[in-house]
Amino acid sequence: MSPVTTLSDIQRIKAIVGASSGNLVEWFDFYVYSFFSIYFAHIFFPQGDVTTQLLQTAGVFAAGFLMRPIGGWLFGFIGDRFGRKKSMIISVYIMCFGSLVIAFLPGYNQIGLFAPILLLLVRMLQGLSVGGEYGASATYMSEIATEGKKGFYASFQYVTLIGGQLMAVLTVVILQQLLDNESLRAWGWRIPFLIGAVLSIVALWLRKSLHETSDEAQRTNKNAGSLVYLLRYHWRPFIKVIGITAGGSLSFYTFTTYMQKYLINSVGLDAKTSSMLMTGALLLFMVLQPIAGALSDKMGRKASVIIFAVGLALFTVPIMVYLSTVTSLVLIFLLIFLALVICSFYTAVSGILKAELFPPQLRALGVGLPYAIGNAIFGGSAEFIALVLKQKGMESSFFWYVTAMGIVVLLISITLPNKKAVEKL
Template structure:
């Protein structure tokens, strides 16, 4: 399957091949994000094993620091795997990235604790997270590029939205595994060894995904891969305007995404005072609703355009972030918490449903993977990866509400960037490729 066939009028067999390709690519995407998010959701239980001193906020701050450090590897992963995908094919890059994630999860699953090997334990935890950060930094760009190229013309918003269906599905599966363990094991057992189980599950699932990705068709032509500028920073520099635009709206989009997904479970426990099991149940329901929203919002973008979707995201995020976080800080009812988080995630869906596609539509095929991966990784590493750390640091400093305004300001920036850009669904490279 090539760039040219990706937009030709499809027959029934071609449609089936494309759907299978979306499923195959999505399965790996789900596993990648399951492995990455298990760390965040299990942090409440393994934090004392690696950072034994201090109060709960201090321990979570330390684990959030390691979580953020994993994001710092994303730009490296975005560059490395983007270059690999543009010069050697999308499938090769996606297979290597999921294999690396498998290794990182396996290391964390068997890692000795602070009590067993002292300060070496958190150091090794950091190394494993850096390895995973490198992997997931490459996964986003290559999978977003692949899914945008294989999607049916005129329905790219709908089909490409399944990248976030599986990304959120990875979060949801990680949370579901934790919920099952919370029901089956005591709090002491979870802290002693139960937190390791999800990392083992993730490592095994990655091997299954590796097998599925072997059968995917390639979407970039040999001629395109041989171009001198393919996968190079020099080639990407020719499209620096698109690069900076993506960094701009990724900053706000990633920050609010991580605020209302990975950090929200800790927020409900550490700020609202909700029991950990109750918070997990709330987030399970909210993430499921969020996952279902993605194709709906993606299909909407096919009708109204990517730029309008981004402007709606920025408008509602600026209006809603502060009141929603204030309300969640004092929420006592699990049902009310579910409704508030779901409303927030509906706002975020304007962005996430088209996140990968809108980036892919802004770059030509020879630098598409590196353009999508590197620009996303830079904005995501600086703002998305630091979300939990900044929130917890401001909470510890007694200025937690400042975080609400910080998220609002970055979403406003995304709105300004979106207002200034041309609609890639109308004028982008994928739209006009022959």
């Protein structure tokens, strides 16, 4: 019997909140870097124009993603062999340390090349942490939820992930109101990293009270957390998770983190207006997650992902091209929101869809590692590729790239088993 079988609904809700709190802090810390990079890029990369500086900080952002597969493997192994709870606690500790270091890290003018090198190393450490967070928390939420409501409960992983983004962009908006541009560029950008480190303490406290969802038999299984066994006997779902994550992550980062820079760099909006628009859009995006998750409980995860893939393939180019031509802020907001509605059919079911493809003794690793690989290659490089193509005058090529990945997801999603078939595995 599962160790959480006898939990009451109240206990399950508390467990979701506890797991989600750490997820929120992890992603707040991670996205603060992206949203505040326009203010600290010159601190670590003083040479070149604005686009060049953003390109360099985006490169560091992408490097953090390259550590995710290692984090996905390491924390997936810990989650399957020693428990989901332990894996999630360690990941928050690492993220807290990284944010604290960045908050006090000297710039290029103080320590020269050591500044960007240390920034890179810390971001890689945080990438390790986030790479491990996804698999453990997705597995935990899928296991703590009751049958028939798994999509709804599991959707809160992206509620908190988006909530972390929202907190990051809200921090931008608040600091923009309290500090002038010169102060933000000089020292104000350090404040959110301090906030993230402090919030981690609360998340650690909440996570320590979580109920473990794996049992002793699963953790002591000789194949628990085994990468060799996973690749030998479960390579098909492994490959499918990579492919679905590739398109899902690419679109997610395109319409969230890169979108803010696109509004400034290509649409021509100022930083404050861009931040306000993204704050409103992310808030609605967050609210959409449990709605889309509940829908997946009715129509199935497969149907949800197919809707996402078709929407991504059909609407990416029109939305992004039209954004660069309109001047109405209302229309700009609606276009961003449309893109996020499409994404919701992926984000709400992302964790539960993948968790249902693997047996319990391999679930954290099976979800975390292929997700981290797809996310690192396609999600982490999204901003970098977009900015490189913009520099070369080929910005629209990036939109077609996102469209092509939507087609890839569609082809994979057609081969997915329906939920009833998955339950028999």
